[in-house]
Amino acid sequence: MRRRWRRPRCGRRSKTMLDLPAVKSQIDAMVLQERAGQLDFQQKLALALAEHERWAEQWEGLSVKIERSRTSWLLPTGLSEPFNRVYPLPPRPAILSVAATDGSQIYPDRHEIAGCFLINIGYILLPYGTGQRPLLSSKPTLFYREEEVYEQWGGRRILVNRELVGFKRGLMELTELAELSLAAQEEGHRVVALSDGTLILWSLEGKPQDFKEEYLAAALAAFERLRQGRIPLAGYISRPGSQELVNALKLGLCPLAAADCDRCPWKPDSPPSAERARWQGRGLPCGGVEGVSDAVLLRQVLKPGERSPVYQSSSRILEEYGPHHVCFFYLHAGPEIARIEVPAWVAEDGELLDLVHACAYDQAQKGQGYPVSLSEAHERAVVRSADRESFYRFLEETFVKNDIRGGISTKSLKKRYAGV
Amino acid sequence: MSKTQEYLRRRPLGRFLADDAAVLPVAPAARPAHVGEVVESSTTELIAEACQLHGAPPFGRFVRVEFEAPIIAIVYNVFTHSIEPNRRPTAYGKTEAELRLEQPQIFELLRTEFQALVVGYRDEYGPAPILPPQPARIHSFVYLCEDEEVAEFTQSDEYLRSILGAAKVPTDELLVATLRHALRARGGEGAYLVEMGKELSRLLRDDYDRLSSILRRIAR
Numbered sequence: 001m002r003r004r005w006r007r008p009r010c011g012r013r014s015k016t017m018l019d020l021p022a023v024k025s026q027i028d029a030m031v032l033q034e035r036a037g038q039l040d041f042q043q044k045l046a047l048a049l050a051e052h053e054r055w056a057e058q059w060e061g062l063s064v065k066i067e068r069s070r071t072s073w074l075l076p077t078g079l080s081e082p083f084n085r086v087y088p089l090p091p092r093p094a095i096l097s098v099a100a101t102d103g104s105q106i107y108p109d110r111h112e113i114a115g116c117f118l119i120n121i122g123y124i125l126l127p128y129g130t131g132q133r134p135l136l137s138s139k140p141t142l143f144y145r146e147e148e149v150y151e152q153w154g155g156r157r158i159l160v161n162r163e164l165v166g167f168k169r170g171l172m173e174l175t176e177l178a179e180l181s182l183a184a185q186e187e188g189h190r191v192v193a194l195s196d197g198t199l200i201l202w203s204l205e206g207k208p209q210d211f212k213e214e215y216l217a218a219a220l221a222a223f224e225r226l227r228q229g230r231i232p233l234a235g236y237i238s239r240p241g242s243q244e245l246v247n248a249l250k251l252g253l254c255p256l257a258a259a260d261c262d263r264c265p266w267k268p269d270s271p272p273s274a275e276r277a278r279w280q281g282r283g284l285p286c287g288g289v290e291g292v293s294d295a296v297l298l299r300q301v302l303k304p305g306e307r308s309p310v311y312q313s314s315s316r317i318l319e320e321y322g323p324h325h326v327c328f329f330y331l332h333a334g335p336e337i338a339r340i341e342v343p344a345w346v347a348e349d350g351e352l353l354d355l356v357h358a359c360a361y362d363q364a365q366k367g368q369g370y371p372v373s374l375s376e377a378h379e380r381a382v383v384r385s386a387d388r389e390s391f392y393r394f395l396e397e398t399f400v401k402n403d404i405r406g407g408i409s410t411k412s413l414k415k416r417y418a419g420v
Numbered sequence: 421m422s423k424t425q426e427y428l429r430r431r432p433l434g435r436f437l438a439d440d441a442a443v444l445p446v447a448p449a450a451r452p453a454h455v456g457e458v459v460e461s462s463t464t465e466l467i468a469e470a471c472q473l474h475g476a477p478p479f480g481r482f483v484r485v486e487f488e489a490p491i492i493a494i495v496y497n498v499f500t501h502s503i504e505p506n507r508r509p510t511a512y513g514k515t516e517a518e519l520r521l522e523q524p525q526i527f528e529l530l531r532t533e534f535q536a537l538v539v540g541y542r543d544e545y546g547p548a549p550i551l552p553p554q555p556a557r558i559h560s561f562v563y564l565c566e567d568e569e570v571a572e573f574t575q576s577d578e579y580l581r582s583i584l585g586a587a588k589v590p591t592d593e594l595l596v597a598t599l600r601h602a603l604r605a606r607g608g609e610g611a612y613l614v615e616m617g618k619e620l621s622r623l624l625r626d627d628y629d630r631l632s633s634i635l636r637r638i639a640r
Contacts, residue, residue: 129522135436136528137437137438139435180433182432183432187431379504
């Protein structure tokens, strides 16, 4: 048999890839630091657990302190029950449908042939207990018109950029989820609407007022339509890094009756005070639990299927949410603690809250740790880099066939055909 | 507006449905529905996607591909797989009925396909046990052959030669299954079995053990 000629494997490998040996020493240094951090972290976690236990009984006192204090970190509000209360998993109704959406995009690229962008939304409706055929689909929308590619906010006309496309996609995920859920309800489904990630549009903070108002109004209109249809909406956050509960414990550690971080007497740059003179410990008095996240703490408290009490989030943007003020609870979803966010009208309705609790856990079980509806929505929505390439090549061919002038930048050309 | 569009417009969920899910609920047609659609095609064989999951025609069954001169083929391999190349099915420890109620999405992610060996075609003069001049077109529908069609095509014993001469098919098993289908299409007529047995004994005269194993299994 003839043997194929092979390139001899000698000498150094291609230099175009990441130089791993060069990163190695930096990784070693990182590992050393992590190891030291872990020891410290165990002590912090132990303190957080002890504090969690301590405030379980005196939660009302802590609630008052939260109301009175002014901190530089987010605190849970609307405490109405002991911290350490756990809710067992309620049964899921035998017949139930879960709606979910996810989005993906091709960002505008000024190096490509035309200044347009694409948003692809994945739609999922999984009916349980009936044997009905599920709905799994995706619909792409191409934005190319002048008024779509340029937007005017805060008196400035700007070419749509990655950030704006991200906002548009996030908004479409929400509005389309509401439409899908309502259509399913109209066809007789009992629906729970599941959204990927947070319901708190905190990234709108600091955006031009007209932009913020318009986006928020559209999102809240979707929330309102779901409320009118009494379809519970929940945002599922995997591996949450939030620390609101731990922040409450941090506040509990503060020796003052009402904390005011701006005038913290223990800060090194504060004027000398009697408090600081008495303080024996390292760092700030509240630093003992710094770095512990709510999920890590509750991993020690909750058992699979159980949830924490419901808390109100205090993000500033929520002041404009009205009846849709976002509340949250933590759920032991099996492999991880998930954060589930719901609008206030779901949190206040025991039946809807139980439905969300049961459904979120069931979804995670069905998806081996992560809600099956959300992962399927992602699978439908995702635009991979190969798809992106095909899209631009298809666009290019169509332009050429129709004799339309367009040009790619030399940078883009060079990326495609890098010579030696 | 087409009927499908009209149907989709009327359904609240219409705008969210994937195109392949927009199947109209229709009354059973006078003509039997197709069982598959050609997705790969060559002169000697074809691959078709079954309309229903696990709904491929049985192994050894004669099928017809609609074409100007319909193509006759024999199913020689059926396989079910995930439609996503990077997603493999995993065990759930549940029965299919339970999975249909509680994990309905997995059945949307699986496809059944079947491979068929092209053995001839039909033209205005009747069945021809010759490879067709052109392969089946991609996306053409695949139908099960009716008993009369099978009886007509298997009147001549040429299909036995086609099977024996084909590469990459489980030859003996396919001979057994095909002959059993041909026999059934004739209501189990003994004389036909004797006639085909004689032809097989000519074709396999240098391998008596193989021949007798085939004949035993056909008559079983």
